[in-house]
Amino acid sequence: MTIAEKILARASGRKKVEPGNYVTAKIDMAMMPDAFRLIRPLLKQAGIPESEFKLWDPDRVVIVTDHRVPAFDVVNARAQKLARDLARSLGVKHFYDIFAGVCHQVMVEKGHVLPGQLIVGADSHTTTYGALNVASTGIGASEMAYVLGTGELWFMVPETIKFDIQGHLSPMVTSKDVILHIAGKYSTEVAQYKAIEWTGSAVDEMSIDARLTMGNMSVELGAKFGIFRADEKTIAYLKKRTDKPIEPVDPDPDAVYAHTYTIDASKLEPQIALPHNVGNVKGVSEVGDIPIDQAVIASCCHGRIEDLETAARIVKGKKIPKTVRFFVAPASWEQYKEALDKGIISTLVDAGVMVGNPSCGFCTGYQGVLAEGESCVAATPRNFRGRMGSPDSRIYLASAATVAASALRGKIVDPREVN
Amino acid sequence: MIIRGRARKFGDNIDTDTITSGSLLHLATEELAQHAFEPIAPDFAKSVREGDIIIGGNNFGCGSSREQATAVVKQLGIRYVVAESMARIYMRNCVALGLYPVISKGVSGLFAEGNEIEIDFEKGEVRNPKTGEKAAFEPLSGGSLEIVNAGGILATLKKRMGK
Numbered sequence: 001m002t003i004a005e006k007i008l009a010r011a012s013g014r015k016k017v018e019p020g021n022y023v024t025a026k027i028d029m030a031m032m033p034d035a036f037r038l039i040r041p042l043l044k045q046a047g048i049p050e051s052e053f054k055l056w057d058p059d060r061v062v063i064v065t066d067h068r069v070p071a072f073d074v075v076n077a078r079a080q081k082l083a084r085d086l087a088r089s090l091g092v093k094h095f096y097d098i099f100a101g102v103c104h105q106v107m108v109e110k111g112h113v114l115p116g117q118l119i120v121g122a123d124s125h126t127t128t129y130g131a132l133n134v135a136s137t138g139i140g141a142s143e144m145a146y147v148l149g150t151g152e153l154w155f156m157v158p159e160t161i162k163f164d165i166q167g168h169l170s171p172m173v174t175s176k177d178v179i180l181h182i183a184g185k186y187s188t189e190v191a192q193y194k195a196i197e198w199t200g201s202a203v204d205e206m207s208i209d210a211r212l213t214m215g216n217m218s219v220e221l222g223a224k225f226g227i228f229r230a231d232e233k234t235i236a237y238l239k240k241r242t243d244k245p246i247e248p249v250d251p252d253p254d255a256v257y258a259h260t261y262t263i264d265a266s267k268l269e270p271q272i273a274l275p276h277n278v279g280n281v282k283g284v285s286e287v288g289d290i291p292i293d294q295a296v297i298a299s300c301c302h303g304r305i306e307d308l309e310t311a312a313r314i315v316k317g318k319k320i321p322k323t324v325r326f327f328v329a330p331a332s333w334e335q336y337k338e339a340l341d342k343g344i345i346s347t348l349v350d351a352g353v354m355v356g357n358p359s360c361g362f363c364t365g366y367q368g369v370l371a372e373g374e375s376c377v378a379a380t381p382r383n384f385r386g387r388m389g390s391p392d393s394r395i396y397l398a399s400a401a402t403v404a405a406s407a408l409r410g411k412i413v414d415p416r417e418v419n
Numbered sequence: 420m421i422i423r424g425r426a427r428k429f430g431d432n433i434d435t436d437t438i439t440s441g442s443l444l445h446l447a448t449e450e451l452a453q454h455a456f457e458p459i460a461p462d463f464a465k466s467v468r469e470g471d472i473i474i475g476g477n478n479f480g481c482g483s484s485r486e487q488a489t490a491v492v493k494q495l496g497i498r499y500v501v502a503e504s505m506a507r508i509y510m511r512n513c514v515a516l517g518l519y520p521v522i523s524k525g526v527s528g529l530f531a532e533g534n535e536i537e538i539d540f541e542k543g544e545v546r547n548p549k550t551g552e553k554a555a556f557e558p559l560s561g562g563s564l565e566i567v568n569a570g571g572i573l574a575t576l577k578k579r580m581g582k
């Protein structure tokens with residue numbers, strides 16, 4: 001069996017599963033961000049009295065308020081208040097209010113994620129945790145209500161495809177460029193309904209931060225799961241965050257893959273996804289002069305220390321031109337603190353970068369909103385029309401390196417030209 | 420069982436922000452539904468009729484996990500969402516809310532906006548009765564079919580809690 005099959009078999013109490021099987025699986029962890037407030041109206045609508053609704057296991061439920069924080073209008077303030085009330089009345093043990101960070105980063109760094117687990121989250125980028133050898137995926141709010149009450153959910157066992165990333169990435173070419181390249185070359189549906197296993201020498205060489213970016217964006221390829229094997233880096237990362245036993249899951253030697261895609265990382269140049277689709281990808285050198293008004297490094301896809309460090313290295317001692325607004329938001333308070341301690345934040349601020357609080361704000365148009373006709377180069381996972389503001393604005397997705405270099409030049413450039 | 424309805428046609432990669440804008444998510448479903456598909460079909464909510472059937476292209480409903488993007492479709496009286504392919508979470512949300520997702524390669528080319536559609540669940544076929552053209556699909560089975568038949572996953576939860 002593949003990693004996904006092994007995890008689903010274990011979670012559904014079977015010896016063996018095959019692609020296409022329907023299983024009812026026990027959920028190891030359930031995560032819900034701001035949509036948590038919807039649980040109350042959903043129960044009401046379904047005629048389920050809240051007094052009879054109990055969390056199946058308060059230890060396995062994590063709620064994070066992250067999308068629009070701190071509240072910037074009364075509607076939001078009210079929504080956050082509702083979430084706090086509900087967390088209290090349902091007895092949520094792991095409730096992270098606005099002082100933690102973006103939900104997915106909070107999940108991994110607070111030790112809620114362990115190899116071999118089956119995790120669901122009411123957010124599409126729940127695939128992020130695959131970087132830590134986990135089968136994790138996004139579901140909607142009603143399904144989450146069901147999970148919160150029962151600890152179970154139905155799954156169809158997916159086929160697994162393998163992306164074998166061979167060779168070595170060149171300097172300034174990152175895991176983001178790998179996944180954008182795949183979205184461009186094989187489409188944003190290459191993994192529709194499927195599980196991905198990420199393997200190969202370039203993957204082995206990646207940091208956990210870099211793998212989290214790829215786990216995160218596995219959903220942009222349509223994937224149900226985007227799973228990595230656990231290696232010594234995974235174990236070192238987890239040991240800092242949990243005392244629980246760490247039991248990696250490897251695929252069986254005779255595991256069956258629906259397809260294996262082999263990619264030579266050595267040949268990759270920095271990539272860019274043009275508006276308004278993640279699959280609309282070109283090499284940075286192919287796109288010509290694209291002036292930008294805004295640059296963003298933030299979100300659950302980026303905003304980790306490695307990305308912040310890269311940005312600081314590129315802008316150190318230089319000035320962002322007055323024509324560009326460059327926003328950086330660390331993915332969590334832990335990342336923020338580390339960046340402060342390392343002097344990264346002051347390097348960024350000296351260069352003229354505006355550093356925001358950890359939240360989804362810059363990724364999804366609650367902060368740094370774009371006007372009609374404006375362009376933004378962003379280290380975030382999605383560039384759908386209107387995601388950061390006006391439907392007539394344009395979002396270009398790239399790595400943190402490309403974003404920082406482009407911010408300095410006021411137009412999209414290859415980061416290798418700037419250093 | 421054979422279901423008939425009127426085709427409401429959409430293209431490829433209709434994302435969840437297009438179906439329900441992130442900036443409107445604080446609205447109640449009834450009100451939110453009035454803005455469904457607004458960026459690409461501003462008159463959709465006004466012209467939709469009970470029993471209409473959505474015909475999407477590839478990757479229908481891609482993007483966010485927001486269930487509202489499915490709830491608005493249900494609110495407008497649509498029970499069947501047909502597409503060449505559908506984003507995974509959107510499909511799950513259809514099932515969770517008691518809508519029937521029909522994934523059928525080649526279906527999009529069979530219909531123009533407003534055409535009559537027939538969905539034949541025994542034969543696993545989507546047909547255009549006027550042209551006689553058809554495309555095959557795999558009817559739901561297992562857990563997902565049970566949930567759709569129950570009217571959604573919360574109805575299932577309620578039943579379970581009642582035991």
Ligand code: SF4
Pocket residue numbers: 067102103104123125298299300301359360363364381
């Ligand atoms: S940072 Fe962006 S992609 Fe990540 S959870 Fe928040 S809104 Fe979604």
